[in-house]
Amino acid sequence: MKAVHFGAGNIGRGFIGLLLSQAGYEVCFIDVNEELVSELKARGEYPVTLASEGRETTVVKGITALNSATEPEAAARAVAEADLVTTAVGVNILKFIAGTIAEGLKLRLQADSAPLHIIACENAIGGSTQLKEHVYGKLNDETKQKADQWVAFPDAAVDRIVPLQQHEDRLKVVVEPFYEWAVDRSQMFENYTPVEGIHYVDRLEPYIERKLFTVNTGHCSAAYVGFLQGYETIQDAMKEETVAGHVRAVLAETGAALIHKHGFDPSEHQAYIDTILERFRNPALTDEVSRVGRSPIRKLSPGDRLVSPAMLAFESGLPYKSLSKTMAAALLFDVPEDPESVELQASVRNIGASDTASQYTGIAGEHPIMGELMEQYEALKADIDSR
Numbered sequence: 379m380k381a382v383h384f385g386a387g388n389i390g391r392g393f394i395g396l397l398l399s400q401a402g403y404e405v406c407f408i409d410v411n412e413e414l415v416s417e418l419k420a421r422g423e424y425p426v427t428l429a430s431e432g433r434e435t436t437v438v439k440g441i442t443a444l445n446s447a448t449e450p451e452a453a454a455r456a457v458a459e460a461d462l463v464t465t466a467v468g469v470n471i472l473k474f475i476a477g478t479i480a481e482g483l484k485l486r487l488q489a490d491s492a493p494l495h496i497i498a499c500e501n502a503i504g505g506s507t508q509l510k511e512h513v514y515g516k517l518n519d520e521t522k523q524k525a526d527q528w529v530a531f532p533d534a535a536v537d538r539i540v541p542l543q544q545h546e547d548r549l550k551v552v553v554e555p556f557y558e559w560a561v562d563r564s565q566m567f568e569n570y571t572p573v574e575g576i577h578y579v580d581r582l583e584p585y586i587e588r589k590l591f592t593v594n595t596g597h598c599s600a601a602y603v604g605f606l607q608g609y610e611t612i613q614d615a616m617k618e619e620t621v622a623g624h625v626r627a628v629l630a631e632t633g634a635a636l637i638h639k640h641g642f643d644p645s646e647h648q649a650y651i652d653t654i655l656e657r658f659r660n661p662a663l664t665d666e667v668s669r670v671g672r673s674p675i676r677k678l679s680p681g682d683r684l685v686s687p688a689m690l691a692f693e694s695g696l697p698y699k700s701l702s703k704t705m706a707a708a709l710l711f712d713v714p715e716d717p718e719s720v721e722l723q724a725s726v727r728n729i730g731a732s733d734t735a736s737q738y739t740g741i742a743g744e745h746p747i748m749g750e751l752m753e754q755y756e757a758l759k760a761d762i763d764s765r
Contacts, residue, residue, distance in 0.1 A: 379403045379571075382460040384475045385467040386414050386443060392551030393538045394466050394499050396426050397559065397575040399438045406456050407443040408478065417549060418443035424549035429662035446478045457482020462495055462573070465509065466536075469502040470676075476512035483517065487524040493567040494529050499536040499559070501594060503586050503681065506531040506565075532565035535586040537593055539657060541665040556657055560585040584640040587686075588647075591632040592654050594683040595704070599628045600658055601671035602707035606758060612665040616658050625655065627700035635691040668716070674708045675718040680740035684708070688747050699750055706755035709735060710762070731755055 381398045383390055386407035395405050409415050418424070423439040446453040457463055457479055467475060479496065486494065496513075498505035510531035514522055538557040545552075559575060562582035572578065579585060597612070603624050604615025615621045629651045637644055677683055684705050691698040709731055713719040725734040732743060732752055741748045 379461045380456075380459060381405050381462045381464065382408060382456050384408045384446075384463075384465040384478075385471075386411065386418060387466070388540045388543065388551050388553075389499075389538070390466040391424055391438070391549065392426050392540050392553040393536070393557060394464050394559075395441065396436065396438055396553075397557075398462070398464070398573065399441065400436075401574040403462065403573075405438075405441045406460075407441065408446050408453050408456065408475075409443065410445060410447045412445055412448070414548070415443040415445045421549065424551070425547065427550065427552045428555050429552050429660060430555050431662070433662075446475070450478065450481070453478045454481035454485055458485035460494065461492075461571075463497070465496075465498045465500065465505075467500070469498075469500045469505055469508065472498060472500070472505070472509045473512045476509065477516055479509075480513050480516035483513070483525055483529060484521055487521060487528060491524075491528045493570070495566060495570065496529065496531050497534050497561060498531070499534050501536075501590070503583075503590065504533050506533045530566055533562045533582050533586070535560045535582060535589050537589045539597075539660075539663065539665065541663055542669045543664075552663075554657060554660060554663060556653070558585075558589065584636075584642070587640070588636055588642070588650070590683050591636060591687040592629055592651060593657075595632050595687060595701075596625050596629050596651075596654055597658065597670050598677050598683060598708070599625050599700075599704040601667045602674075602704055602711055604667050605671055605711055605713075606707055606762065609667055612658055612667060612670055613661060613663060615667060616655075622655070624700060624703065625658070626651075628704055629654070631691055631697050631700050632687045634696045635687055635694055638694045638696065639690060668713050671708070671711050672713070672716045673718045674711045674716075674722055675738055678705060678708055678735075678738045685739045685741065689741075692747055698747060699754075702747060702750040703754040703758070705735070705739065705751050706758055709755055710758060731759075 381403035383395055383405055386409040398405050423437055425435050425437050427433055427435045444453045498509040536559050539554045543552055560577045560579050563578040564580055600612050600615050604621050609615035633647050636642055688698045688701040711719055712723050736743050
């Protein structure tokens, strides 16, 4: 079995590529980083180490790679011949890989074809659906009709912490032991071949929102508040009760909203929260605050990990004070190496914090959440100015 995976970065190699290889697939990575692609081609393997007490290492073998920028025809042929296509490139990059996938589908659909599943493994709600829109935008009507018969884009929820890292072996990846990969089987063809390690579910939204509003919301809450406290890593920040207590309060708010919406069992969801908090504290990981907090504009956008659960809580008549504090802290995330942080800080200087918050969150200035957000912002700003 052949799998094509777009994105040969740490998540691609340390999570998706690892699981696909363990499930029996020959994996072809497609990327535009020529040094990375060349080394994967030359070696045909790479090591993945678990951030655990035993530091167990698995060598992923039988892999290859292609550069879609310099080898577009070969990349398209790989898609045409694949039994499964996956991505881990970042939701904003999906539109850039859509052309290669579209060319591959054109080749594939010229003759009788076997069903193909294309799964976007991104931190986004409806990632595969978004990818399908980008791909279909590059197909004519006849090819779209064939694709409707032979190609499916099931949405997925993925969860594994893979921090920024540098090793003497540039292909080596260190990942946490925990992972979750859920796929919506209602969007798949019947008689699909299950992949070991994937959890197939009938309704994906609860899993996506549980992960996004717990792992991602909690992670960036630790980053933004930890940044204001001067911490460089999530692990060090979570040792401080000011930070850990805030993260617990945030996850209590998102948990209440998720339980209200999806009917999760409260004790089971609390156990899930406790597991997430332990993952953030994992001493075998070193996860930089600057990495977890990067791209604050995206994280503050409507529908993402902060605004969406805050609006859900508000609409459900539930608390959102701690979520508002995280959003306020995000407005104070000042990292010159992060382009979105630079843009955000420039906006605060030019039009003020309130208008900036409304512009990027989509929350009206007179909305109660905005009122709470600005109250939290002024308190945090006063604390910074008093130091």
